[in-house]
Amino acid sequence: MQQVVCRFAKGDAVKYISHLDLMRALERAMRRARLPLAYSEGFNPRPRVSYASALSVGHTSDAELMALRLTSPMDPSELRTRLNACLPEGLAVLQAWATPPHQPKTSLGEMDAADYVVRIEGPLAGKEPCRRASEFMEREEVRITRVRDKGSKDLDLRPLVSAIEVVRENASEAELHLRLRTGSSGGARPEEVLAALGIGGREFRTAIHRSALYASGSRGRAVRQRLRRLRGE
Amino acid sequence: MPTPWDDILPYVTKPARYTNREWHAAHKPLDRVSARVALVFPDAYDAGMSHLGLRILYHVVNEREDYAAERAFSPWGDMEAEMRAAGLPLCSLESGTPLADFDLVGITLPYELNYTNVLNVLDLAGLPLKSAERDRRHPLVVAGGVCAANPEPLADYVDAILWGEGEEAILELAEAAREARSSDRDALLRHVASIEGVYVPRLYQPRRDHGRFAGVEGAVVARRVVADLDAAPYPTRQVVPFVETVHDRLTLEIMRGCGRGCRFCQAGACYRPVRERSAATVLRLAEEGLRATGYDEVSLLGFNSPDHSQIEEIVDTLVERYAEERVSISLPSLRIDTFSVQLAGKLRRVRRAGLTFAPEAGTQRLRDALNKQVTEDDLFQAARAAFEAGWHGIKLYFIIGLPGETAGDVEAIADLVLRLREMGREILGRERRGRLRIAVSVNAFVPKPHTPMQWCAQDAPESLQQKLSLLRGKLQVKGVQLSYPNLPASRLEAALARGDRRLGEVIERAWQAGCRFDAWDEHFKPQAWADAFAGAGQDVAEWANRDLDPAAPVPWDHLDAGVSKETLHRQAEVVAGALGAG
Numbered sequence: 001m002q003q004v005v006c007r008f009a010k011g012d013a014v015k016y017i018s019h020l021d022l023m024r025a026l027e028r029a030m031r032r033a034r035l036p037l038a039y040s041e042g043f044n045p046r047p048r049v050s051y052a053s054a055l056s057v058g059h060t061s062d063a064e065l066m067a068l069r070l071t072s073p074m075d076p077s078e079l080r081t082r083l084n085a086c087l088p089e090g091l092a093v094l095q096a097w098a099t100p101p102h103q104p105k106t107s108l109g110e111m112d113a114a115d116y117v118v119r120i121e122g123p124l125a126g127k128e129p130c131r132r133a134s135e136f137m138e139r140e141e142v143r144i145t146r147v148r149d150k151g152s153k154d155l156d157l158r159p160l161v162s163a164i165e166v167v168r169e170n171a172s173e174a175e176l177h178l179r180l181r182t183g184s185s186g187g188a189r190p191e192e193v194l195a196a197l198g199i200g201g202r203e204f205r206t207a208i209h210r211s212a213l214y215a216s217g218s219r220g221r222a223v224r225q226r227l228r229r230l231r232g233e
Numbered sequence: 234m235p236t237p238w239d240d241i242l243p244y245v246t247k248p249a250r251y252t253n254r255e256w257h258a259a260h261k262p263l264d265r266v267s268a269r270v271a272l273v274f275p276d277a278y279d280a281g282m283s284h285l286g287l288r289i290l291y292h293v294v295n296e297r298e299d300y301a302a303e304r305a306f307s308p309w310g311d312m313e314a315e316m317r318a319a320g321l322p323l324c325s326l327e328s329g330t331p332l333a334d335f336d337l338v339g340i341t342l343p344y345e346l347n348y349t350n351v352l353n354v355l356d357l358a359g360l361p362l363k364s365a366e367r368d369r370r371h372p373l374v375v376a377g378g379v380c381a382a383n384p385e386p387l388a389d390y391v392d393a394i395l396w397g398e399g400e401e402a403i404l405e406l407a408e409a410a411r412e413a414r415s416s417d418r419d420a421l422l423r424h425v426a427s428i429e430g431v432y433v434p435r436l437y438q439p440r441r442d443h444g445r446f447a448g449v450e451g452a453v454v455a456r457r458v459v460a461d462l463d464a465a466p467y468p469t470r471q472v473v474p475f476v477e478t479v480h481d482r483l484t485l486e487i488m489r490g491c492g493r494g495c496r497f498c499q500a501g502a503c504y505r506p507v508r509e510r511s512a513a514t515v516l517r518l519a520e521e522g523l524r525a526t527g528y529d530e531v532s533l534l535g536f537n538s539p540d541h542s543q544i545e546e547i548v549d550t551l552v553e554r555y556a557e558e559r560v561s562i563s564l565p566s567l568r569i570d571t572f573s574v575q576l577a578g579k580l581r582r583v584r585r586a587g588l589t590f591a592p593e594a595g596t597q598r599l600r601d602a603l604n605k606q607v608t609e610d611d612l613f614q615a616a617r618a619a620f621e622a623g624w625h626g627i628k629l630y631f632i633i634g635l636p637g638e639t640a641g642d643v644e645a646i647a648d649l650v651l652r653l654r655e656m657g658r659e660i661l662g663r664e665r666r667g668r669l670r671i672a673v674s675v676n677a678f679v680p681k682p683h684t685p686m687q688w689c690a691q692d693a694p695e696s697l698q699q700k701l702s703l704l705r706g707k708l709q710v711k712g713v714q715l716s717y718p719n720l721p722a723s724r725l726e727a728a729l730a731r732g733d734r735r736l737g738e739v740i741e742r743a744w745q746a747g748c749r750f751d752a753w754d755e756h757f758k759p760q761a762w763a764d765a766f767a768g769a770g771q772d773v774a775e776w777a778n779r780d781l782d783p784a785a786p787v788p789w790d791h792l793d794a795g796v797s798k799e800t801l802h803r804q805a806e807v808v809a810g811a812l813g814a815g
Contacts, residue, residue, distance in 0.1 A: 032524065
């Protein structure tokens with residue numbers, strides 16, 4: 001049994017498909033590419049593919065991760081080429097590397113921080129995102145109400161935000177870089193940060209792009225190093 | 234890739250319904266083709282992308298190098314509100330081209346309860362609603378699908394109806410529609426009326442006598458039929474949706490038509506004759522289709538797939554060939570016999586989902602009247618085989634409100650279900666009987682055009698309600714799940730199914746009152762429809778709950794399904810005779 005981890009992009013063309021849609025699309029592409037996929041047992045066997053933290057509907061990314069279990073060894077670069085030939089527009093494998101089967105399953109689940117690049121167009125005059133961002137970071141607590149399908153809950157947004165950097169701002173557009181907690185143990189949505197900075201809502205046109213996923217734990221450091229090496233940093 | 238809706242998509246549910254870029258979606262430069270065809274399904278994307286007819290026509294048109302077909306679906310309520318607020322028209326998915334810019338707009342009519350969505354599509358496209366108000370500035374609007382069996386309620390709103398099968402006719406219509414912008418509209422309509430299977434309502438004048446329909450002037454239109462199904466084009470590079478659709482799998486149509494002759498069902502007349510694709514063709518299509526799509530399930534489609542003369546060869550080969558790739562095979566329809574149960578035993582997906590049988594009625598008298606050639610013994614043997622082979626769940630379809638039905642006939646349904654349950658519990662034994670599930674799906678009888686029961690009234694709502702209550706009372710037992718119809722919606726379906734052009738105004742009024750997606754229980758607005766009937770001076774009971782005079786003309790007399798009226802009359806007499814015997 002071999003395991004290959006892929007970093008892949010979800011672009012504009014497919015930014016509105018849900019995480020479940022994405023998984024189905026990827027797995028169908030793997031079947032079209034005739035990858036030697038390992039399957040789960042039972043009446044409804046599924047390919048043994050695991051994914052890092054789900055990307056929100058409407059966001060793009062070039063930092064998504066998935067781990068594929070294979071029944072026979074395959075050169076990761078060949079896998080990447082073959083899969084890319086079968087992926088719909090907007091999806092692309094950027095890197096693929098082989099790992100021992102036990103490792104990535106845990107480390108993908110441990111991805112608990114993410115970087116976002118946010119581009120905003122709209123009436124930004126007087127909004128002062130830069131000043132508001134530093135005020136936000138100086139506060140001890142930022143209470144917000146998160147509305148879900150099943151009721152709403154109050155939470156403190158502040159500890160879920162590691163960094164806000166306003167790279168560019170003028171009266172009509174701005175670019176922000178965010179580092180946020182993510183993953184199953186609770187995270188911040190970039191839209192919530194924008195709302196807290198007073199630059200959310202329909203008068204703004206917003207493009208949100210996930211540029212990196214991290215694991216902050218000890219095993220995460222190893223993955224980070226590996227990723228950095230692979231990116232040639 | 235920008236869509237016309239970029240600014241509103243972040244604010245609607247399931248935005249991927251409106252974005253496309255799916256695998257195998259066809260993207261042709263529209264300015265370099267000679268015929269541009271918009272194929273519209275008047276329901277949500279998830280329902281429309283499960284429709285085989287749409288997939289076939291999309292394939293056939295796009296196979297032609299110089300033609301292009303793109304798709305459009307009904308926007309959900311929130312999307313419609315956003316589109317109207319922003320002043321954005323309904324556009325095709327592929328290139329975001331407004332429907333009004335196509336040469337041909339082809340609308341599928343899968344169900345009577347989609348009619349308000351048809352008007353909504355025309356309106357959102359910015360087209361005048363009525364055919365008489367459209368001219369050379371507009372695309373040719375053609376509708377087709379099973380409701381073409383009696384399209385009269387929509388006759389004023391469409392330019393032409395394709396009556397029958399579209400594989401060949403769609404290309405002839407597309408060719409004609411290239412002239413939509415240059416030729417006089419009346420000349421164009423006369424031209425498309427000459428295409429086999431095409432009916433142009435404006436060229437026909439209905440007559441009335443004392444408020445009753447009294448026949449129509451004009452030549453009879455024979456249903457278009459593809460002679461050789463095995464040689465007919467079939468898509469293997471099927472569009473693979475991102476959004477989960479109702480039938481999310483590779484669909485292979487292995488046969489068309491139904492030879493069973495159930496007297497309530499339109500399939501016998503409206504899809505005749507029975508034709509098969511050969512095992513060799515089916516296996517080739519399966520191989521190409523699975524490779525091209527990556528689907529992990531193949532559905533062998535047909536009204537009675539187990540009736541296919543080579544069904545065992547097809548199923549055995551598919552199961553063996555694709556077991557390693559975990560492809561599951563499904564048969565959407567089952568006959569009530571042990572052969573079908575054994576066949577289903579080979580199919581993993583069916584094993585999980587349960588078996589479906591359609592006895593339709595609780596007594597032999599009614600089953601005989603329906604020509605449902607199945608006895609209680611057949612049903613018990615099939616169910617026994619299923620339980621013994623390890624199934625815990627079966628699903629049963631019944632119709633209530635059949636003509637001549639008594640309380641005893643309805644009680645017999647409950648009795649049948651309870652006895653099947655007893656048998657199931659016995660076979661499954663102490664350990665597994667707790668898992669027994671008998672799903673009982675009850676529908677109200679809807680008289681449909683071109684069937685021997687087209688003249689029969691739908692049962693009155695109060696009577697249907699009583700029968701449902703009776704079933705509910707008797708079937709409140711562990712292991713039985715009863716699902717029943719929305720009765721006002723069934724009544725509307727019956728009225729529209731047998732309606733004439735006067736119902737167009739009812740549909741338009743309902744649409745103006747906000748009716749959309751009437752087939753979805755949560756969207757159906759009974760009061761708005763009642764008001765629409767009243768406003769148009771029509772009585773829904775007159776259309777739905779009245780026995781028609783067999784000697785009088787019906788609004789679909791000029792549409793020939795291939796079954797003579799004499800045959801229908803004879804069959805209707807057999808129904809009456811069988812019911813009288815009770």
